[in-house]
Each structure stands twice: as structure tokens, then as C-alpha cells.
Amino acid sequence: SNKIKVAILGYGNLGKGVELSILKNPDMSLEAVFSRRDPKSVKTINTPVYSVENILDFKDKIDVLILCGGSKDDLPVQTPEFAQYFNTVDSYDNHAQIPEYFASVDAVAQKSKKIAMISVGWDPGMFSINRLFGEALLPDGETYTFWGKGLSQGHSDAIRRVEGVKAGVQYTLPSTKAIEEVRSGVRPSLSTKDKHTRECFIVLKDGADASKIENEIKTMPNYFEPYDTSVNFISQEEFDKNHNTMPHGGFVIRSGNSSENINQVIEYSLKLDSNPEFTASVIVAYTRAVYKMALKGEFGAKSVLDVAPALLSIKSNETLRKELL
Numbered sequence: 166s167n168k169i170k171v172a173i174l175g176y177g178n179l180g181k182g183v184e185l186s187i188l189k190n191p192d193m194s195l196e197a198v199f200s201r202r203d204p205k206s207v208k209t210i211n212t213p214v215y216s217v218e219n220i221l222d223f224k225d226k227i228d229v230l231i232l233c234g235g236s237k238d239d240l241p242v243q244t245p246e247f248a249q250y251f252n253t254v255d256s257y258d259n260h261a262q263i264p265e266y267f268a269s270v271d272a273v274a275q276k277s278k279k280i281a282m283i284s285v286g287w288d289p290g291m292f293s294i295n296r297l298f299g300e301a302l303l304p305d306g307e308t309y310t311f312w313g314k315g316l317s318q319g320h321s322d323a324i325r326r327v328e329g330v331k332a333g334v335q336y337t338l339p340s341t342k343a344i345e346e347v348r349s350g351v352r353p354s355l356s357t358k359d360k361h362t363r364e365c366f367i368v369l370k371d372g373a374d375a376s377k378i379e380n381e382i383k384t385m386p387n388y389f390e391p392y393d394t395s396v397n398f399i400s401q402e403e404f405d406k407n408h409n410t411m412p413h414g415g416f417v418i419r420s421g422n423s424s425e426n427i428n429q430v431i432e433y434s435l436k437l438d439s440n441p442e443f444t445a446s447v448i449v450a451y452t453r454a455v456y457k458m459a460l461k462g463e464f465g466a467k468s469v470l471d472v473a474p475a476l477l478s479i480k481s482n483e484t485l486r487k488e489l490l
């Protein structure tokens with residue numbers, strides 16, 4: 166078929182999200198999932214699974230390889246390795262390390278003449294593009310990023326380590342007061358802790374002391390102490406029913422002045438039931454862009470900031486002009 170042939174390397178939350186997202190994109194076909202684990206132990210929805218040991222057998226059968234490994238340990242090794250053989254897309258999200266990461270991937274992709282699109286998702290990703298639009302359109306201004314409501318893995322782990330806690334999750338929420346202040350067009354200076362509050366949901370072990378646990382959480386240095394934190398005790402039943410997804414989202418707001426006393430406010434917001442499924446949806450749209458850029462003979466490392474929007478679409482530029490302009 167003339168569909169874009171795609172494969173996934175690494176089948177965790179994000180890998181599964183990519184498999185689901187490709188089902189919504191009729192111009193793509195998912196040829197394979199590759200894993201470092203025993204392929205028989207990896208249960209996909211309906212895609213064949215192969216050991217990563219065999220990935221080079223697919224060198225000429227795959228247009229774009231989507232790397233779904235973790236940012237901490239997997240991608241810094243896997244992206245430079247596989248950009249030797251494939252056009253790639255990844256979701257590397259360690260913001261501070263991105264310049265070095267880009268350079269290491271670019272060195273490989275320049276040589277192999279492949280495209281390696283890095284750090285695709287929502288942050289980095291769609292939020293980055295919206296920060297760029299804000300800065301470019303309103304040079305005299307401030308950009309504000311708020312995260313949440315979102316599940317924080319690190320903070321959830323921290324509350325689960327407190328003595329007497331049987332199960333627990335932590336959500337980060339944008340502070341309503343801070344958001345309203347920013348939306349009003351004043352340009353407040355806000356720290357991360359001014360912009361966010363923390364909300365915990367906890368199931369206690371039998372006989373545990375609720376007020377002691379609440380105090381221990383609220384005073385935990387770095388994690389909770391600097392924040393406005395609320396602690397809620399719930400039953401295991403309620404926990405299982407209402408706290409089993411990975412929601413996330415947030416806002417990017419640019420508040421600027423085009424002339425004295427003329428405020429202009431731009432807002433982009435995401436409200437996501439599933440962080441990995443949305444991240445995967447962004448990745449799949451950029452996979453199409455990678456395919457189109459490779460057809461035009463482009464190569465090297467790229468980020469979302471380098472991609473023209475029309476390349477993301479399944480529609481022709483002519484159709485897009487008719488429908489969207």
C-alpha cells in the first residue's frame with residue numbers, strides 16, 4: 166500500500182498510545198512493535214512484536230521509527246543509535262538537556278541523512294510552539310506556563326513512602342488566583358510555587374494516624390512544604406474508581422503590550438484525560454511531517470519549532486487553504 170509505514174520501539178504507556186493513535190490516522194500503517202523484552206511477553210492491541218535485536222531486518226521496510234522509551238535512560242542511547250538507520254521521532258522531555266541531546270542526535274542524522282525529530286509531545290512540544298508564537302507576536306510581554314491538573318509521578322511516589330499510607334496519588338493544580346491575575350493583562354512576577362497548588366488523595370493502612378500523616382506530608386521539604394497542599398483521605402474503593410487514569414494539561418499564556426496601555430493576551434490550554442495518549446497523538450502527526458520532509462530530501466535533527474504546520478496534516482495544502490484560511 167502507499168501508506169506511511171511506521172514502527173514503534175518501546176512499548177510502555179506511550180508506545181500503547183501511539184498504537185491507538187495510528188488507528189485514527191488512515192494514511193499510516195503500523196508495521197511492527199520492537200521491544201527489549203521477550204516479544205512473547207509484550208501484549209499489544211494487534212501489532213506484531215519483535216525483539217529489538219531484529220530491528221535492522223526492517224531497515225528498508227519502515228518509513229519512520231517512533232521511539233517510545235523513557236527520557237532518562239532510554240532515549241539518550243536509542244535515538245543516536247537508531248538515527249543511523251531510520252527516520253525517527255521521540256518525546257525527549259528533559260528540558261535542560263535538550264541542547265546537548267539535539268547536538269548528539271544531529272551529529273548522527275547529518276551523517277546518515279535521516280531526519281531525527283526530537284522532543285515531540287505537549288511540553289516540550291505544543292507548549293513550546295505556543296511560547297514561540299507568544300514571544301514573536303508580542304515581543305513586549307511575559308510568557309506564563311501553568312501545569313495541571315496533572316498527576317505527578319514523583320510526588321505520588323513521595324507520599325506512598327510515608328509510613329501508614331496504603332495508596333496515594335498527587336495532582337498538581339494551577340492556582341486559580343494566579344491564572345486570573347495573568348489573564349487580566351497585568352504582568353505579575355510569579356514563581357513556580359505561586360502558580361501551583363498540590364492535592365493528595367490517600368488510602369490509609371488500618372490503624373494509621375491521619376493527622377500525623379497529613380502533617381508529615383504538608384511539611385515535607387521541597388516536595389510539599391513550599392506549596393499550598395491539601396490532603397484528602399478516601400476509601401480504597403473510591404481510589405480505584407476515581408484515581409486510575411493519568412490526566413494532565415495546562416496553560417501557556419502570553420500577556421503583552423502592543424502600545425502603552427493596550428494589553429493583548431494569548432492563551433493556549435490543554436485538558437487531557439490521558440497524558441500518554443495525547444503525547445502519542447502529537448507524535449503521530451509529527452511522524453507524518455517527518456515522512457514528508459524526508460521525501461523532500463531533508464535530513465538532520467529537528468524540533469517542533471522547525472516544522473511548517475501544513476506538514477502535520479493528512480490534507481493537501483490546497484484543501485487546507487480552502488478549508489482553514
Ligand code: NDP
Binds near residue numbers: 180256440444
Ligand atoms: P514507560 O515507563 O511506560 O515506558 C518506557 C519503556 O519502559 C517502554 O518503552 C518499555 O520499553 C520499557 N518497559 C520495561 N518494562 C516494561 C513493562 N513491564 N511495561 C511497560 N513498559 C516496560 O514510560 P512512558 O511510556 O509513560 O513514557 C515514555 C517517555 O515519554 C517519558 O520518559 C517521557 O520522557 C516522555 N513523555 C513526554 C511528554 C512530552 O510532552 N514531551 C509527555 C509524556 C511523556 P521495552 O518495550 O523496550 O521494554
